[in-house]
Amino acid sequence: MSESSDPAPKYRIRPGTFFDVPATTRIYAASFSNEPLIDFFFPTRRQDPLSFFTWSCRRFQRRYWTPGYSLSVVVDKHDHPVGLSWWKRPTQPLTLLQKLLSPSFWMGSVVNAFIDLQEYLFPVQGLNKKNMETFEKAFSAVEPHVLDTPTRQKAHYLSLLGVDPVLQGEGLGKMLLEDGLEKVDDADSAAWLVSLADLEKLYARYGFVEATKVEVEGLHDWKGATNDPIHGFPTSIINKLVDFDDERIKNMDENNVAIQVLSHTPANFLTTETIIACNDELAAAVRANKSRFAGFACLPMGDPMAATHELERCIKEHGFVGALIDNHSNGNFYDGPEYDILWAKAVELDVPIYIHPAWPSENEKEALYSGGNLQSDSSSATALGAFAFGWHASTANTILRLMASNTFDRHPKLKIIIGHSGELIPYMFDRINKATTFFGMERGFAEVMHNNIWTTTSGMFDVHSLRCLLGNMPLSQVMFSVDYPFSDNRLGKEYLETIRREGVLDENGIEAFASGQQPISTATMPRAHDHFHGRHYHAERTTGPVKALNPTKRYLVADKKTLNAESDAGNAGKESRPGDKSPGVAYVxxxxxxxxxxxxxxxxxxxxxxxxxxxxxxxxxxxQTFRGILKMFVRYPVWDVSYDVAVVFTIGSIIWVINGFYSWLPVLNPSTKVSGWAGGLTAFIGATVFEFGSILLMLEAVNENRSDCFGWAVEESVDGMLHLTHAHNCKHAHAQKGTFVKQCSKSLGNDTAESPGNDRMWSWWPTWYELRKHYFFDIGFLACSSQTFGATVFWISGFTALPPILNNLSTPAENGVYWLPQVIGGTGFIVSSILFMVEVQPRWYIPAPGVLGWHIGLWNLIGAIGFTLCGALGFGITHPGVEYALTLSTFIGSWAFLIGSVIQWYESLDKYPIWVDQKIERLGQRKS
Known part of the structure; x- marks a missing residue:
């Protein structure tokens, strides 16, 4: 009788291979399908599982080839993976020789390069970029930051354990864990892991004890975290909160929102270091789109001194326009003397502090929103303590406590903003005004409200509330705001239409209310209609070559006006012709x-x-090209700075060409040598002319048209004929004779908003505010600045080229005051030329040979390289052949500058360019 063998086990564990990664990724996604932390990081993973799978699979593929990591899988009888674990064993850094001999190192490099190529060619589209960054930031606090502590470097690390949900409860997770711990024991090592609080008891069964708690930055908005301020809001709101890119801008454009002041949701439980990081992150988002975003600082209000320092840092370094704080910090309402330093700093910086409602403290919950049939953690209690009533009453209490503590007497210029149409104060205005006589204030309640408090609507889109507010507050203290994304921009747009329809405000009042014509900060508070914030509310496409700088190109599909009545009458009997559909037209x-x-x-x-x-x-x-060339001989608009710039640079280039002949020909043929003054004098005159042209170039840059001026009339007659004509009433500051005295610019185009402040005097130099908010992020201004810097330094070489100076210089002195300024100045020309080319390109790396400005930049770049080479070669002038090379580089550079200047002259007279672009038809279809 034979002995029967034991039945084969239903499941077994084996080492995972690289080819198991896709299958184990699916198990990972399924086993954590109900994990709220993953939902926070990837809120769209259920709607778009493929994107989440692709992102996770690539991550695990990289991990497989990371030294120290090992994959174990539980497989069924068909060898199909049904569970997985990732462990990282202690490793020592490999030497260079070990790396070269390690197949893992070579394969890891190949795999990582291949995945990088995949991500470039096939980027994951369905995941929120901001959430992905948060994921990386969160886990960087654990892997490898925590992992790299000396103690844990010597221990095994359990990174991940997951089992197919269908088989959970059959002991597969236990099997994987015990298998890993057995290997740990064999290595005589310790093991550690990172878990959420609700898994502590599970791992405690296997001997794990809590060693430390890790605060992961970025998880304060997760609904599994403590003190979470936004857990009641849906994922769609969270996604909009963290979006700083196309969707937010698109929503703004669709609803005529010119600018948003961005702020973090205040979170007093965060550390000062975390708040600083939050502000730095916000500053980066604002810098990426300066024309549409401004920033409010988040402050650590639990520490008044730290809050003061952070306010000053954010205003001075990041250019923020104020701060937004909770109305209390765990029950502290900021009315103590320790906060005087913060209020004084806000006055010194001339910025407002926005006091925003905060979630009730634990004491408030217990006292006001619990007991009886009301449970403190119920949705009813949450709403009552927050947006239904508690927020507004609590914020009103904060304002009144500041008054009662005489804060506004000690700081009479303090500027405070409150939202939600006054946080209940306007309704109680008269009663509070009478009652506050008991406060002992030097300045009464009404005086403080009318001079120190500004009120925004922030989502309270009710005309009755607005009437109450305007009945107690001057319009100069009332501002329109939306509170996006908690309230939609569309509702704000409809609210303004309702105000107009019901006559709550006239047109001037609506303009003041919606655009902030009464700025609360003379230095930094943004107005929706700043003259340098060029904006096209309905622009179909806004682009720029460098995302961090201002946009350089916008398309606006033209609405086709009907011709005047007389023209219509004359065409009334004509039938429109089939097939003669008028083409798409766009202002550019x-x-x-x-x-x-x-x-x-x-x-x-x-x-x-x-x-x-x-x-x-x-x-x-x-x-048209021939017509443009002909204009160069018959038109002389000397009051147009653009024309002057082109002509002056053309004259300067001609002088440099002459200088090139004087310098290069004698080297080529010594018999052609003329007086020593010829080369030096032409160099001095040419450098001086270039300096004058560069000054004009800067004047041109700071007097660009500040309104949405298109200069074309697009009209359609009743017979379907499309008429394109120049609208000559669209003027620019520098194109009129009288602009050195005064300038008025009119805005054309149906889809633009007229801006108060379009009337603009000639400007010799922008204000510091304009520089910080606009010009430092304008590619054209940066290019002009580099050109002027280069021309100024280069002029030193022109001056020292005069024979009485140059002939008496020692070699070191000649190198320092003649050749070196040519190198530095020429480098300025090179940077300027590259920036001018980049300005007109669709991307910084894609040339634009179809644009005149690009060719101007290209030829100037060639000229700049020639002038720079001349200076660089000058340091070796004593070597044979160097003189020939440097004079030839000057000669070539001079001709290149001349070609570029002539093209610029042509461009300055071609005021109404028109070109064919078939994509315009598609833009028009999207608009309709």
Missing amino acids: WRSRDNRKGRHALAISVDPHKHEATKGPRPSNTYH
Whole structure:
């Protein structure tokens, strides 16, 4: 009788291979399908599981080839993985020789490069970029930061354990854990892991004890965290909160929102270090889109001194326009003397402090929102203590406590903002005004409210509340705001329409209410209509080559106005022709054109090849090019700074070409040598002319048109004929004779908003505010600044080139005051030329040979390189052949500058460029 063998085990453990990674990724996604922490990081993973799988799989593929990590899998009888664990064993850094001999090192490098290529070619689209960054930030606090502590470097680390949900409860997780711990024992090592609080008891069964708690930055918004301020809001709101890119901007554009002041949800439980990091992160988002965003600082209000320092840092370093704080910090309402330092700093900086409602403290919950049939953790208690009533009453209490403690007497210029149409104060205004006589205030309640307190609507879109507010507060202290994303921009737009329809405010009042014509900070508070905030409310596409800098190009699909009544009457009997559908037309705003006083138009077909269109030929045709060249001989608009810049640089380039002949020809043929004054004098004159041209270039840059000026009239007659004509009433500051005295710019285009403050005097130099908020982020201004810097330094070489100076310099002195300024100045020219090219490019790395400005930059770049090489070679002038090379580089550079200047001269007279772009038709279809 034979002995029967034991039945084969149903499941077994084996080492995982690289080819198991996709299967184990699916198990990971399934086993953590109900994990709220993963939901916080990836809120769309259920709607878009493929994106989450792709991202996770690539992460695990990288991990597989990371030294020290090992994958174990539980497989069924068919060898299909049904569970997994990732362990990291203690490892020592490999020497260079060990790396070279290690297959893992080579394969890891190949795999990582392949995954990098995948991510570049096929980026994950369905995940929220901000949440992914939060994921990386959160786990960087655990892997490898915590992992790298000396004690844990010597221990095994259990990184992940997961089992197919269908098989959970069958002991597979226990099998994996025990298998890993057995290997740990065999290595005579310790083991550690990171778990959430609710898993502590599970791991305690296997001998794990709590060693430390880790505060993971970025998890304060997770609903599993303590003191969570936004856990009641849906994922859609959270996603909008962390979006600083296309969706937010698109929502703003669709609802005529010119600017948003961004702020973090105040969180007093965060450390000062975390709050500083939050502000730095916000500053980066604001810098990335300066024309549409401003920032309010988050402050650590539990520490008045730290809050004061952080306020000053954010205003001075980040350019924030104020701060937003909770109305209390765990029951502290900021009315003690320790907060005087903060209020004094706000006055010194001339910025407002926005006091925002905070969640009730534990004491408030216990006293006001619990007991009887009301449970403190119920949804009813939460709403009552927050947005239903408690928030507003508590914030009103904060304001009144500041008054009662005489804060506004000690700081009479303190500026405070409150939201939600006054946080109940306007309704109680008269009663509070009478009762506060008991406060002992030097300045009465009404005086403080009318001079120190500004009120915003922030989502309270009720005309009755607004009437009450305006009945007690001057309009100058009332501001429109939306409270996005907790309230939608669309509702704000509809609210303004309701105010207009019901006559609550007239047009001037609505403009003041919606645009902030009464700024609460003369230095830094943003106005929605600052003259340098060029904006197209309905722009179909806004682009720029460098995301961190201001946009350089905008498309605005033109609405086709009907011709005047007389024209309509004359065409009344005509039938529109089938197939003669008028083409798509778009105004094109470009930052370079804006400086040059040019008005571009893009049309989907050639006007001269389309029966239903009447207008000029495209600018790149031979006919229009010849007309442009002819203008150079018959038109002299000397009051146009753009024209002056081009002509001055052309004259300067001609002088440098002459200098090039004087310098290079004698080297080539000594018999052609002329007086020593010829080369030196032409160099001095040429450098001086370039310096003058650069000054004009800066004046052009700071007097660009500040309104949405398009310069074209697009009209459609009743017979369907499209008429394109120049609207000459669109003027720029530098194109009029009288602009050194005064300038008025009119804004054209149906989809633009007229801006108070469009009337703009000639500016010799921008204000510091304009520099910080606009010009330092404007590519054209940076290019002009680099050009002026280069020309100024280069002028030193021109001056020292005069024979009485140059002939008496020692070699070190000659190197220092003649050759070195050429190198530094030429480098300034190179940077300027590159920036001018980049300004007109769709991306910083994609050339734009179809744009005149790009060719101007290219030829100037060649000239700048020639001038720089001349200076660089000058240090070796004593070596044979160097003189020939440096004079030749000057000669070539001079001609390149001349070509670029002539093209710029042509450009300055071509004020109405038009080109064919078939994409415009699609833009128009999207708009309709």
